[in-house]
Each structure stands twice: as C-alpha cells, then as structure tokens.
Amino acid sequence: MKNLNIYILFFFIISCSKDDKIDFDTTAQENLEIEIGQDNEPPLNIPVFSTNELIVQYKDGISPTEKDAIRAANSIDIFETCNCSDQSIEKWMFDDGIDIEARKRTLTSTGEGGVEEIKNIDTEFSFKREVETDSISGNTTQGDYQNYIGGNHGVTIAVLDTGVNVSYPGFLPDFLYNAYGFPYGNNGPGSLNQISGWDYVNEDDNTQDDYNKIHGTKVSYILHEKLNNEGVPHQILPIKIADNTGKISAFNLICGLKNAAELAHIVNISAGYYTNTRDERSTIMEDLIDINSHVLFVTSAGNSAVDTDDNFHYPSSCTNDNVLSIAAATAAGDRKASFSNYGIESVDFYAIGDRVEFVDFNATTVYLSGTSFAAPYVTAVSAKILFNSGITFQPTRIIQELDAIGTHIDGEDAQKVKYGKIIE
Numbered sequence: 172m173k174n175l176n177i178y179i180l181f182f183f184i185i186s187c188s189k190d191d192k193i194d195f196d197t198t199a200q201e202n203l204e205i206e207i208g209q210d211n212e213p214p215l216n217i218p219v220f221s222t223n224e225l226i227v228q229y230k231d232g233i234s235p236t237e238k239d240a241i242r243a244a245n246s247i248d249i250f251e252t253c254n255c256s257d258q259s260i261e262k263w264m265f266d267d268g269i270d271i272e273a274r275k276r277t278l279t280s281t282g283e284g285g286v287e288e289i290k291n292i293d294t295e296f297s298f299k300r301e302v303e304t305d306s307i308s309g310n311t312t313q314g315d316y317q318n319y320i321g322g323n324h325g326v327t328i329a330v331l332d333t334g335v336n337v338s339y340p341g342f343l344p345d346f347l348y349n350a351y352g353f354p355y356g357n358n359g360p361g362s363l364n365q366i367s368g369w370d371y372v373n374e375d376d377n378t379q380d381d382y383n384k385i386h387g388t389k390v391s392y393i394l395h396e397k398l399n400n401e402g403v404p405h406q407i408l409p410i411k412i413a414d415n416t417g418k419i420s421a422f423n424l425i426c427g428l429k430n431a432a433e434l435a436h437i438v439n440i441s442a443g444y445y446t447n448t449r450d451e452r453s454t455i456m457e458d459l460i461d462i463n464s465h466v467l468f469v470t471s472a473g474n475s476a477v478d479t480d481d482n483f484h485y486p487s488s489c490t491n492d493n494v495l496s497i498a499a500a501t502a503a504g505d506r507k508a509s510f511s512n513y514g515i516e517s518v519d520f521y522a523i524g525d526r527v528e529f530v531d532f533n534a535t536t537v538y539l540s541g542t543s544f545a546a547p548y549v550t551a552v553s554a555k556i557l558f559n560s561g562i563t564f565q566p567t568r569i570i571q572e573l574d575a576i577g578t579h580i581d582g583e584d585a586q587k588v589k590y591g592k593i594i595e
Contacts, residue, residue, distance in 0.1 A: 328437045492566065
C-alpha cells in the first residue's frame with residue numbers, strides 16, 4: 172500500500188514586483204516563503220497539511236459494496252465524491268483532533284486492499300492573487316440558463332473558474348453547452364438534472380458566478396467574443412470550482428478536470444498555486460491530463476514575476492504534452508508584462524494580458540491585467556485551429572499550429588518562454 176496524501180493550501184493576498192525573491196522552505200510542512208519587498212507584500216499561497224481530511228483513490232474494479240466496506244473499516248461516515256462518471260476518487264473527512272499523519276501511516280502499514288496512492292496537495296488558492304482591476308458585477312441574479320443553451324455544435328470549451336453570469340450582455344444566445352441527458356445531476360449518478368456545467372462548490376447545477384470580480388464571466392467572455400469575431404461555432408461549459416470569495420480547493424479542481432475531460436475539447440484553467448519542488452503530489456492532475464491526451468488544457472502561468480522553471484506553479488507547471496502555459500504580454504504585445512511569470516521549460520506562449528478592456532455590467536470600461544486574461548485568448552485561437560481541422564487535430568498538432576502563426580517578441584523577453592512568441 173502506498174502513501175495517501177491530503178493537504179490544504181491557505182491563500183494570502185499579495186502584490187509582488189518582478190524583483191521579489193521567493194525562498195522555498197524544505198521543512199516537513201513544505202511551506203513556501205517569500206522575502207517581503209518594500210511594499211510589505213504578505214506571503215504567497217502556502218501549502219500546509221490538512222488536519223482532518225484525506226483524498227483517496229480506489230483501485231480499478233472496486234465495487235460500491237467493496238467501497239462501503241473499506242470506508243467502514245476506516246470509520247468513515249462523511250465523504251465526498253466527484254460529480255462525474257469516474258467515481259474512483261473520494262475525499263474522506265475525519266473527526267477534528269485526529270492525528271492525520273498517524274492515520275496515513277496506519278493506512279500505509281495495513282495495506283488497505285482497495286485504495287491506492289494519490290500524491291496530491293488538497294489546497295485552497297484564490298483568484299484574488301490575480302493582478303486585476305476590481306470589477307463589481309452589479310448583477311448577482313441568476314439568469315434563465317435555458318435561454319442561453321442551444322444544440323451543441325463546433326468546439327466545446329470547459330472553463331474551470333467561478334462560474335458564469337449568463338445575464339452579462341456580451342454573451343450571445345445559445346453560448347452554453349447543453350448537458351441534457353448527461354447522467355449526473357443534483358440527485359447523483361443517473362439523474363438528468365444537469366443543465367450545462369456543474370457547481371462543485373455547492374454541489375448543484377447552478378453555475379452562477381457569485382464572485383464579486385466575476386472572474387469566470389470575464390474569462391468566458393474573452394474567449395467567447397474572440398470566437399464570435401472569428402466566426403467559430405462553439406459552446407462554453409462552465410465548471411464552477413471557486414467559491415464566492417474566489418477560493419478553490421484542489422479536490423474541486425480534480426473533480427472539475429474529470430468532468431471537463433468527459434465533455435470538452437479544450438479546457439481553460441485561469442488559476443494556480445505554487446510549490447517548492449516539482450510537486451510529486453500533483454501526480455493526480457498530471458495523470459488525469461495524460462489519460463485525456465485528446466483534450467488540450469490551457470492554463471495561466473501566474474502573476475508573481477518569477478521563473479516557474481524553478482518556482483513551480485500548478486497546474487501550469489504540469490509537463491504533459493497537452494498542457495499549454497500562457498504568460499502575459501503588455502498591451503502593445505511587444506514584451507512580457509512586468510507581473511507575469513515566465514520559464515523556458517514551463518511556459519509556452521505569450522498573449523496580451525495587460526490592460527485588457529472589459530465593459531462592466533454598469534457599462535463602464537475597466538482594464539484587466541493578469542495571465543488569467545491572457546490564457547483565454549490562446550484558448551480561443553486553439554479552438555479556431557481545432558474547428559478548421561474538422562475537429563480532428565490532437566493537442567500536439569494544435570500547438571504546432573500555434574507555433575506557426577505566433578509572432579516573435581523581439582529582445583530578451585523572447586528568451587523567457589519556450590516558443591518566444593505571442594498569440595493574437
């Protein structure tokens with residue numbers, strides 16, 4: 172029996188300049204530490220062990236009855252499963268005060284027959300880390316999703332984020348994926364209640380964006396607008412993994428990845444967290460991505476102005492061939508934005524991610540900055556390439572096409588990402 176791991180990552184708001192130095196602590200807690208700069212920025216996202224939770228993965232072929240027996244043997248009364256067809260992963264909740272490290276050692280020494288290893292951090296991290304202009308939604312009322320769902324056609328793009336506010340006036344009719352008949356809804360496996368995507372925070376089919384900066388709405392609109400302008404048929408599958416404060420748990424991220432891979436051609440993830448090493452506990456994410464090699468995953472590179480070849484940022488630092496990590500370029504598209512992460516091995520392309528125009532609900536133009544808003548541009552261009560191929564290109568071929576159409580950024584910044592090119 173291999174080790175079972177679960178961790179939780181607490182979020183701290185920071186604003187790093189590109190001169191900030193990140194020091195990584197190699198203690199048992201495996202925390203990240205940052206040298207406080209002249210603006211007295213607090214620390215980066217710091218992973219710590221959960222006190223009462225474990226994420227477990229069952230071996231292939233374990234029946235529901237066998238799962239019940241395994242939980243009973245471990246005194247598990249409360250647990251969570253993913254709302255998707257793959258029910259092999261669960262989060263187990265123990266009573267407060269348990270020695271979770273001792274519990275892990277017990278599971279290891281007794282060799283629980285139906286559970287196998289997950290090397291992963293269960294984290295909380297937040298969109299608040301994004302360097303973005305505050306944009307209050309002005310509208311928290313859930314719109315009628317049925318008015319925005321049509322027949323699926325073209326490219327399906329899953330957006331793992333804070334959800335989507337369908338009332339945002341920039342969205343065209345029928346822009347949402349139609350999940351009717353998908354056999355997972357708020358009554359569990361077998362129900363037909365799912366409307367479009369899924370809310371993994373509240374465990375229902377309401378993916379309304381209730382985060383005050385409407386992060387998921389912005390990301391969805393950026394790629395939706397570009398694809399509309401390019402005349403590319405598409406639908407967006409909103410998968411809500413962040414709560415109304417912008418926080419995400421890695422368990423919800425994992426579940427969202429599983430759901431997205433079942434339904435989407437391309438997945439956009441404008442979020443991430445830092446680790447002090449190439450984190451072996453991210454194996455579950457990399458395994459999920461690897462298993463779904465036909466799906467392209469586009470990720471934001473992060474906004475701490477660090478080299479993520481050394482200061483790892485997940486999921487953008489995943490090494491799978493079907494993962495793209497996107498850095499932010501300036502509004503002029505001529506160099507790296509000052510806040511953007513970079514890395515020859517870990518970051519692939521640039522896209523404009525500074526002073527991106529967005530019209531808020533009150534019809535005011537605001538300007539967004541962050542790799543979160545660079546990634547959906549590349550997602551949209553990738554979707555166009557895929558559509559023009561007759562939806563036949565594999566992710567590696569899409570990346571080749573992106574390389575072919577990208578424009579070189581001149582000077583030193585061209586050497587800071589793998590391809591040295593901006594995608595527009």
